[in-house]
Amino acid sequence: MRASLRLFALSLLAAGPILLAPAIPSPAMAQELSDEGRMPSLSGATHWFNSPPLTTQALRGKVVLVDFWTYSCINCLREMPYIRAWAEKYKNSGLVVIGVHAPEFEFEKKTDNIQKAISRFHVDFPVAVDNDRSIWNSFNNEYWPAAYFIDAQGRIRHHHFGEGDYATSERIIQTLLTEAGAKNVPISLVDVSASGEQAEADMNNVGSPETYIGYARARNFISTGGAVQDSANDYVLQGTPELNQWGVTGNWTVTDEHATLNAQGGGITYRFHARDLHLVMGPGPNGKPIRFRVTIDGRTPGMQHGTDIDEQGNGTVTSQRLYQLVRQTGPITDHTFHIEFLDPGVQAFAFTFG
CATH class of the missing domain: 3.40.30.10 (Glutaredoxin)
Structure with a gap:
């Protein structure tokens, strides 16, 4: 194939x-x-x-x-x-x-x-x-x-x-x-x-590509030490990523298709340019809901929130699907997205934009 x-x-x-x-x-x-x-x-x-x-x-x-x-x-x-x-x-x-x-x-x-x-x-x-x-x-x-x-x-x-x-x-x-x-x-x-x-994408303002989190197709991953394949590892992200760079923090196991968070408090950061930001993710094998919080440039999203979070950036992963986390209003510029997971077990697959 x-x-x-x-x-x-x-x-x-x-x-x-x-x-x-x-x-x-x-x-x-x-x-x-x-x-x-x-x-x-x-x-x-x-x-x-x-x-x-x-x-x-x-x-x-x-x-x-x-x-x-x-x-x-x-x-x-x-x-x-x-x-x-x-x-x-x-x-x-x-x-x-x-x-x-x-x-x-x-x-x-x-x-x-x-x-x-x-x-x-x-x-x-x-x-x-x-x-x-x-x-x-x-x-x-x-x-x-x-x-x-x-x-x-x-x-x-x-x-x-x-x-x-x-x-x-x-x-x-x-x-x-x-x-x-x-x-x-x-x-x-x-x-x-x-x-x-x-909703129809704002393609004139999409400056970020679909980005896979599993190591088989990952690009622009900048957590210290790079991705350790198929083993639990503590990750650190130093400084602010440049446009379309991203990384994880906390203890994750990165497989070819996705990354699984092993302990609460871990997160993902992505510097992006687009009206919309989505993340494909789901709960782990036990299926328990996973709470998370999103910030944009270190602040709560407010009116820039997507359909799957509130104005304070709070949301819950309940099933394996695409989650809309950011929908900007007004002029589109570069922003730093961060998602912190308040419970362990989330599996993250890919970012997409619109």
């Missing part, structure tokens, strides 16, 4: 204000869409939500949108309101949306976690759980999110990697439905207004 990265770089280019929409779907537009081959089988799914198992044969005659996502990916979460809106708007015209949940982290393979995410984000279209990456590999996919547009004959006619460019994607759905003979296909575009971590 080839290594896969979320589309931070591509989303910088793709997201942002939607440009003027293309012309109303026409036969000429349909002819311009390519033929990228037949839709691969969905038989590799290990579980299905919101639907019995679907097959390519049963989907023949339908326009299908296959969307690869995973529930802790911020780019996927920001795209999801559009996917959900298209599924509802065009279901009576013959569109079938299938979300293929392909995990990045081990905890994203747990069906209970996926079910909670489906409920949290109001996903009511079919979701195929692709824990073995069987469907992912059959599509030769490499990205989260990734959308494949399939015509009524079962041919892939277009794909889009990353978030953004929603107007073009919706016009393609309209074109394929019209090509399939659907009547009265709406020609308007969905008007999505999302909140929390699903």
Whole structure:
């Protein structure tokens, strides 16, 4: 399996204000869409939500949108309101949306976690759980999110990697439905207004990259002595990090995928530039809630707090997911983020920004 990265770089280019929409779907537009081959089988799914198992044969005659996502990916979460809106708007015209949940982290393979995410984000279209990456590999996919547009004959006619460019994607759905003979296909575009971590990113002000905490993909880690692999170690962070540098303090065990805090009072510091800061984390194996406190430049966040903390910076890790910890208002500048954990056991996976 080839290594896969979320589309931070591509989303910088793709997201942002939607440009003027293309012309109303026409036969000429349909002819311009390519033929990228037949839709691969969905038989590799290990579980299905919101639907019995679907097959390519049963989907023949339908326009299908296959969307690869995973529930802790911020780019996927920001795209999801559009996917959900298209599924509802065009279901009576013959569109079938299938979300293929392909995990990045081990905890994203747990069906209970996926079910909670489906409920949290109001996903009511079919979701195929692709824990073995069987469907992912059959599509030769490499990205989260990734959308494949399939015509009524079962041919892939277009794909889009990353978030953004929603107007073009919706016009393609309209074109394929019209090509399939659907009547009265709406020609308007969905008007999505999302909140929390699903709100559109301020990509013009994102100056920090997705940052993994596990040693396999960690970059710019500056705690004294560097990361000690797979063993408990006391870490110290001296001075203030430069932009996009980060480190941990306290006693942690750093593995290839995450870092686990072994004693209360440890923390993580990151110098960042973005409107939003998120941290993917969860409680340890015992599942006990973990209290934490966030500061920005040494002060309580106030109105700069994210949806998962209060104005004093207080929050609790209760499940394995993405937590929004900072949402700035006003001009975006560099800031030093710090999170201190008041209980041991937290597992921290990755920072993302928006």
